[in-house]
Amino acid sequence: MLHRPGRELENLMPEYLERLLFDDIPYLKIAQKEHDEFAEILKSKNVEVLYLEDLVVESLSEKEVLNSFVEEFLYEAGIKEEFNIIALKEYFLSLDKKEMVLQMMAGVRKSEITNFEKVHLAEYLESDYPFLIDPMPNLYFTRDPFACVGDKVTIHRMNTHTRNRETLFAKYIFNYHPKYEKIAHLYERQEEFSIEGGDILVLNDKVLAVGISQRTDPNAIEKFALNLFKTETTFEKIIAIDIPKQRTFMHLDTVFTMVDYDKFVIHPNIEHTMKSFVLEKKDKNSLKITPQIGTLKEILESNLKVNGIKLIKCGGDSVVDAAREQWNDGSNTLCIAPGEVIVYSRNYVTNDILDKEGIKLNIISSSELSRGRGGPRCMSMPFVREKI
Template sequence: MIAELFAVRTQPEQVSEKQGRDLCSVDSEHGRLELVIVHEPGLEVDAVMPWTLDTMKVDECFNRVDLKAQHRHFSSLLKSRGAQVVHVKDLLLEVSHLGEEARRDLFESVWGKEFLATQSLNTLNVEQLITGYSREPLAFDKPPLMNLFFMRDPLFAVPGGWVVIARPHFPIRQVESKLMRAIFRLHPSLKNIKVFDGLADDPDVNIEGGDVLVADAETVLVGVSQRTNERGADRLAEFLFANTPVTRVVKVFIPKQRAFMHLDTLFTFIDRGVVLTMPYFWSKPEVYAEVARRANALNEKMGSDERQDAEDWIVEPPRIELLTKGKNGEFTSKKYKHAMSGLQAEGIIDKALFVCGAEGSWPTPEAHVAKALTEQWNDAANVFCLSPGTVVAYKWCTRTVSHLQDNGIDVIELDGVELMKGRGGARCMTFPLRRSLSLQS
């Protein structure tokens, strides 16, 4: 039924309310992947140039041909393991084929009524909602959605069959959320899915899907990070407790650094109760402080003014706060100074594997962390679970891939050097809409 609903056609099928609800089902990070939405990058990446890198939130310019080819290969890997892969561009085209009223609604929802009043609808192409609107090179009236191929962030699925529209930290990424909210409201195959957009309308909230991990049907982890603030985590907890089977929300506090912009850049599930994460990150943050000091000393010796804030690791070490659903809409709070031990004590995590190998396998913790930071920068920890014990990971992260394989994890290696330039891995590039029930996986 899923495949039939998302075959590209000029008249998408109007599905029943029950069919729509059943499309969305995510109660874990490890259940077998059945349906996933992705975006293959296109002309929008051509707006990336050395003088727009910070604005576009990337670190390098792209070769669009190679980028598209690598993303297409990524999609083929997902399909080869039985997942139905749906592309945002196809969803947009199907909405546009519904008629002029739907097209107008789509453009107004993303670009606003005032701007659309100055344009002729017939001259606009729905792909411009992604590639941007400009009358000459780089003179964008409506900017390109350069980061849309990181589909994890503008929205996310939670237990109970809900899709939550995120409110990203940067305004340009908030446009991505507007686009996805409009698609889910207008597309006949998606419109009956339950969508919560209350967070997107709260100006004091920042929350992105890269910070939201579904441990099980009753437990959701939310990173409080560079991109997600504590109000976003608390507002999500309030919604989950009131509307879903979730009874526990774990706020995971991590350093507000670009290298760790989301929780899933350093912590992902690879099986039931098994995670891949950074060595010593949770247990000995002082190791990171020492590596930062050594890096600062090297930079100074070489005449560079680049510095890492070593003391932040000591003053604000990673920690967790467990929120548990109570009566009358209230919830209780329990804090753990040591995050990993707290997750283990609460039965959320049974085992951890580490970027670049097991803790204790290197001559010193500092040597391990220095190498792990290099692989983590290229998203070694941002793997994507296709089924229990099966993940997609970047081939470039050789030590991490070997460590996973040595511990019985089936690693599907993705050759994605061009994809890595965007600072996002396999999990970042996916929005899972349906997984098989984790108890049956």
């Protein structure tokens, strides 16, 4: 599942980038061209490409569901006054369903709604703020709001309010879409603790890795593990890997992704001794938690039962190249088959190293997509993968 970047990127402003978790403003026309290139590579590999906005629209076939969706969206957007709720609900429902969803994603400028009333002090204090409803510029990183784990799904409580609104789309897809409404949920968006999809990596049919990160709380990992092990599943253990709690590390998949059965690309800063914990089922209502201290290579070989695992460093042995290419998600590859990945063109040092390691590269343009601080894996959410 992908989301083609839309008008939400054109609602980014320098003054409010931090509020919306962005560092720069991509040029939409080129970002869309790059994203289309990404989608075409997937299609050329016989991958069925789904789009987030289409799945949401297909989930809103019942009038009652549609009304509930709009009301819930407005509540989470912070629209509290009854008059304004009615005005915005009428506005959204006057649109074609797909245009409505795209408008929700883009945000609503004050200039687009003429009959909105200021009632509360906060509304007067924000009189210079140009939006009634904030845009959702992070949506093209479809990896994070939910995750498919085997034949089940986790719908996430995101770490920030800005991104937590995105998971409303997942809620309606997995509750009302005719194709996906019966999929079992392992986590729900109303949970207390945050977990995000970029921290969840399926390593094989028995082992998951989950990052304890800036955006994924250890309590959420434990709740997810308990829920998973209560179901019929092939997964036997979760490796919870403790990574630095800072934006440059953000999620586990920004510093560590799988490119083959026995090969991983990593940020050099995580190849040293690390703290991890193996979570396994103890009984129906509890977990066995085993601390593991060792290098990432040792931890992976021990839990995957694979000898000779190769860790390929983003940027190679150059501190400068590693820092630059890590900033542009050189470690965030999308593996589409064993030994075959999609990567950003700008990370040419890492790409050359991967090529020399025998990894088949599908290279996409990346001048604008990379400005959102996410790579090909971040921009994709696999629903179903073939057993190989």
